[in-house]
Amino acid sequence: MRELRRRIVAQFAVDRRVLALAFARMADGIGNSFLIIVIPLYVTSDVVGGATFGLGESMLIGVILSLFGFLNSSFQPLTGRLSDRTGRRKSFILIGLAGLAVTNVAYVFADTYLSLLVVRGLQGVSVAFIIPASIALVNELATSQDRGGNMGVYNTFRLVGFGSGPIAAGALVNLGPYRLPADVTLSGFDAAFYLATVTALISYGLVTLLVSDPDATSANAGADLSIDIRDPSGEHLLDPIFTLGVVSLFMAAAIALFATIQPQVNARLEQGSTWFGLQFAAFILAQVALQTPIGRACDRYGRRPFILAGMLFLIPTTFVQGFLASSAPMFLARLGQGVAAAMVFAPALALAGDLAGEGESGSKLSILTMAFGYGIAVGPLTSGALIGYGFETPFLFGTALAALGAVLVYTQVEETLESTRSVPVVGDD
Template identity: 80%
Template sequence: MRRLVERLVAPFAVDRRVLALAGARMADGIGNSFLIIVIPLYVTSGVVGGTAFGLGESMIIGLVLSLFGFLNSSFQPVTGRLSDRIGRRKPFILVGLAGLAMTNVAYVFAETYVSLLVIRGLQGVSVAFIIPSSVALVNELATTGDRGGNMGVYNTFRLVGFGAGPAVAGAVVSRGPYALPGGAVIDGFDAAFYIATITATISYVMVTVLVSDPESTAANAGADLSIPILDRSGTNLLDPVFTLGVASLFMATAIALFATIQPQVNARLEQGSTWFGLQFAAFIIAQVALQTPIGRACDRYGRRPFIVVGMLLLVPTTLVQGFLFSSVLMFLARLSQGIAAAMVFAPSLALVGDLAGPGESGSKLSVLTMAFGYGIALGPLSSGALVGYGFEVPFVFGTTLAVLGLALVYTQVEETLETSASVPVVGSD
């Protein structure tokens, strides 16, 4: 298996452990994103019952899905800092994957709304063990000259998994029940939960066999893990890591506004669910296509220019969505918004990775991953609350956040890469 990974890693020009970890995250991403489609169907199928606390099905679905995001984001700084203290990443990733596998199979036995909330909450905590430790490990296996490329490859694989899951989840549910060898039969929901369990198990095996912590992680355990708000160097007002965390929160909120207003979008554009699905997927398509090349480009030309341009592009691509009446133009706007986010995310991770001292990767990088997770959770809530005041209002709100994020990045974040040493001068020897 190791030889196969070594052959596969050559075209990506990354450490084989980074590619193995990226592949593992792609596998667990498929299973985890399955649940985004399957859980709403499961709640409305009549299989689940019990106390609903006086809430309707749509509110229960929202609680189940959002609980994952809030717990996941809230626990990431804790697990990131703890992995820094201990000086180990791999055990945290394995604990998270094991928890994910066990909670995936637990859905088969869930028959009440309360059990769904508990299981989804435990999944959020499990993934909080995986994300900061994984990103920190990628950071520590990279160098200043290839950090952006490594982050880009990792994010590309992860997003492929996240995008592939929803594409097939509905079909798995609708085509059930399935006959198994020996005469057993399982319905479509149980099949989907078992698939999610299998993908998490595959990830666990891949990490166990192919991924290891670098020696420097243990050697540097227990460093100063505080995350200041103000810039200690005195160059700017705010600390750059904190600044990028706030900008990531604003960016994620802006890009997630689209997710929960499908009825309003379809009515305004006079389109069906197929077009909405394409528009929603356009963002992920741009991310998958551009994360790696942008990551490698920021290793060559610097981190800050990509982050600034990406935040600048986020402003019009968010605003225009509130004023369009064409399905094609909405698709292009979402695609352009995905380009903007791709220009921000991998370079931001690389810049924070550059700033992270020995043994600080988990703590510092978790600021970005936590902020992004909160934004993804806050975006749908914001659009749901604001769309009643007018279709364009959520997007104006998102645009305002994008402008604030752009101002913060432009004024408070400095370049960390010495581009003069990495970019060849034409005509030089």
């Protein structure tokens, strides 16, 4: 037992600021993931009305969910660059968390489709302040020997929050309304929105009290922040960080196909929203279990083998979802997607962090986070458009993206960890 406890402590032995930031992102992740489950239910309820702009129900849900991702991703290069210029990561994180708290409350008063679009869009801009600054801060507090582990720990706790939210969200809505003191009645939807607000405020408090910028961040502010598309060395067609961004986009899009088509999935599998919440969360739960050990392992064995293996495993786990007809196998397929993503996410961030120079972590790593956000936006929008051509069609599209991503990793990305370069890795000539 003592040895097991020692190993667990060793797994999470990182800079205290990384751990504090991870706990803070866990808190706001609970609230943000609530909305992925609650918003589709909210849109289809009798609470929301107004103009639909000629869009069907599934497409409308896709637009609302995707707007968050598009604005979030579009603003990330700007906020990442500004945080590099100023060297003030913590301030950007706090601005984003404050905006997140305000927009979560605003959902209570959003009773039209247009108001939902506006609130969700503002929320996307708020989160754009959080993500690049957080990832850059984790990167700057790490070294090449422990960068994968730091990224893994950060993502593990962030995803604990993001994964636990959907499990509770469906039940919270279904169990409403709630009778409060003073004869006040709170609907299930309002309860979810208020709880999301509380989690954002908790996160704000943790960052305020426990997180600080490293001295090197301010000292190196204002470095060259250019972003390459072509490989400057000429060895490959594409720059490796840009390539990892494209791969992150493909991976996220393949995973996010599931979110928009909740009504069709529930109807096909003859299940309720609680089962859907479990299936959605399965992807996250697999990452929670694997992000830290895979991050530690890629510090020892190299980044590239994990990234390539993850993209290859994403192919069958995405494909099979289009042909399943019961709830438990769909849960297992989503679990498999989570395993694949865990093999890609922390090693890809670590590899990009290895390549980023001092004072440019926000700009360089925002390429991956921006691309991942675009994928989260493209996935729901695409599945909302493709579901009309057959239940399997969105998943076939995601399978093609996963295959193309694997090809890009194989042909355009090289290992960065010095200790593994003398050891053959998958795909080397």
